Amino acid sequence: EALAAAGSRRIVAVVRDEHRHPWMAAALDVLLAARPDTIVVEMGVPRAEPRGAVHLATHGAARVCGRAAAEAIAGV
Numbered sequence: 264e265a266l267a268a269a270g271s272r273r274i275v276a277v278v279r280d281e282h283r284h285p286w287m288a289a290a291l292d293v294l295l296a297a298r299p300d301t302i303v304v305e306m307g308v309p310r311a312e313p314r315g316a317v318h319l320a321t322h323g324a325a326r327v328c329g330r331a332a333a334e335a336i337a338g339v
Contacts, residue, residue: 266294266297266298269298273300273301273302274294274298274300274301274302275301275302275303275304275336276291276294276301276302276303276304276315277304277306277329277332278291278303278304278305278306278307279305279306279307279324280307280308280310281305281307281311282310282311288311291303291314295314295315299315299316300316301315301316302315302316302317302318302319302336303315303317303318303319304319304320304321304332304336305318305319305320305321306321306323306324306328306329306332307322307323307324308320308322309322317336319332319335319336
């Protein structure tokens with residue numbers, strides 16, 4: 264339902280320490296199978312292989328890291 268609502272807009276999936284949470288990796292697998300154009304933002308320390316059309320690692324989950332990721336995606 265959420266994927267249908269996104270239509271043709273780009274999806275940004277934000278994860279944190281995906282390698283530590285099997286449920287998160289499984290959910291990302293499903294999302295990327297349906298929408299391989301998804302941008303994946305890793306807000307923790309990346310240990311899993313980069314995934315998604317664009318993979319952005321912030322190496323932290325502080326507010327400034329999230330803002331920097333958003334600006335990079337938006338092209339600011």
